[in-house]
Every structure is written in C-alpha cells, then in structure tokens.
Amino acid sequence: MKLSDIIESIDGILLNDAADTNTEYTSAYSADLLSDVLALTKGHTLLITGTVSLQVIRVAEILGITAIIFIRGKMPPPEVIEAAKAKLSIPLIFTRKTMFETSGLLYSKGIRPCENVPADEV
C-alpha cells in the first residue's frame, strides 16, 4: 500500500515533509509498549503506536522501523518530530482514529502483521 493511500484511508496527517509518499508498505505492528515492539517484532515494519515520547524514535532507530503512525489524537511534541528529522528519514503520520480502527482500516486494504513472535514464545 502506498504511503499516500495509507494517509488518506486513516484521515491522517503527514507530520514531516521529507517522506516520499510513493513508498510501498506491506506490514505493520500495533503497540504502545516499546519493550513489546523490541521483543516481539522481527525485521523492518511500520509501527502504529499511541506512545509519543522521544523513546519511540530511539526504538525506530534500533529496529529500522519504516514509518510511524501516531494514533488516537496523540500528537508527538515538536522535539520528537525534530529528532526524527535529524536521525531518521521516515514518515511520521498523525491520526485521530483509535489503534483498533487504524489497524483495521489498513488490514482491510491489504497490510498484514509484520513478522513477529508472541510473548509466550520468547
């Protein structure tokens, strides 16, 4: 799914302009707890999260996260957007939709769970 279609389907707003809106995405992971993202995802993925602290950017750096969608109207503070600009060149998207609806909308358009392990198998 193209980034531009992702943004449109969740009534999203792109928070940084550096991003190429033609980039294709195929997988995503939804979580608020960053340790879960660190422990349970494999490979590179788009992240859907309600956590807007600077630590999201750290985790994105460590894991090679390809895009971040901030959900339920939680706007990352300017320093987080700045840090993303300085450290990563990935799109940051804002939506007022819930994690459930965001995930469901993207799933219905073909986005699938990223490669991951359930916690009871770690």
Place this chain on the structure above:
Amino acid sequence: MKEEDCLLKFEIQGGEFLDSGESSAVIKEYLKKIGIPHPFIRRVLIATYEAEMNVVAHAEKGTLCFTIEGETVVVRVHDKGPGIPDIELAMQKGYSTATQEVRQMGFGAGMGLPNMKQNSDTLVINTEVGTGTEVIMEFTL
C-alpha cells in the same frame, strides 16, 4: 572489566526519559563502522537499550560501559538504586514494578530483562537491595 577499559562510556540519569537511550545510537554507529553484521548489531542494541532504560526507569543513576574483547562485545551497566529483591521474579515475562508515569513513556511491559537474556549470550546480574545493580552482558560474534 575496569572503567578505563571501556571503548564507549555513557552516564545514565534516573528518571530522564527525554534524553536517554543515546548509547544505542552511538554503539550502532560504532559497530556499523567496523563492519559488524546487522543481525548481531540488532541483538546488542536491543539488550543495551533495555539495560539503559532500566536504569532510567528504576534506578537513581548509572554508567554504561561498552567494550570489545576479542570476538566478544561486552556491555556492563551498573547503577546506584534500589536493587532487585527477587531476580527470578524480575526475570519473568510481564513482571514490572514500573509506575504509571513510566508506562506512559512506553515502558513497563516487563519484557526488558527477558529481552536482555534473549538477545545476549550471557547475562549476569549482581544486585544488592538498597545499593544498586550491575548487569553484564556478553555477545559473541
């Protein structure tokens, strides 16, 4: 491992969620530069980041020391803090004493210590209640 043997050294401040986590970015650049393969770097970074964030979330202050001994990356984090009364319990997936404030920052999943164990080849924890904790992780190439 003596302090002066650190290739890279970082001071960690408890409660400092804004500026913390820098060590992983610096270590990433270092390992990339010397040509270490990506999956290995990922393991080191995940475990190191969790160890650093445990100091931020649970302790007063600490030091992170990164070094390479032959084929082995060694990360040692020691802190001044409450210590861990029951390591076996703390190692359990999902066990966390993190405050609501810490959870708001995205931590407190209780996956940090299991994650450190999973991603390192050896994990040693020395802790004294009321004094602090030392975590030593080794990653062999």
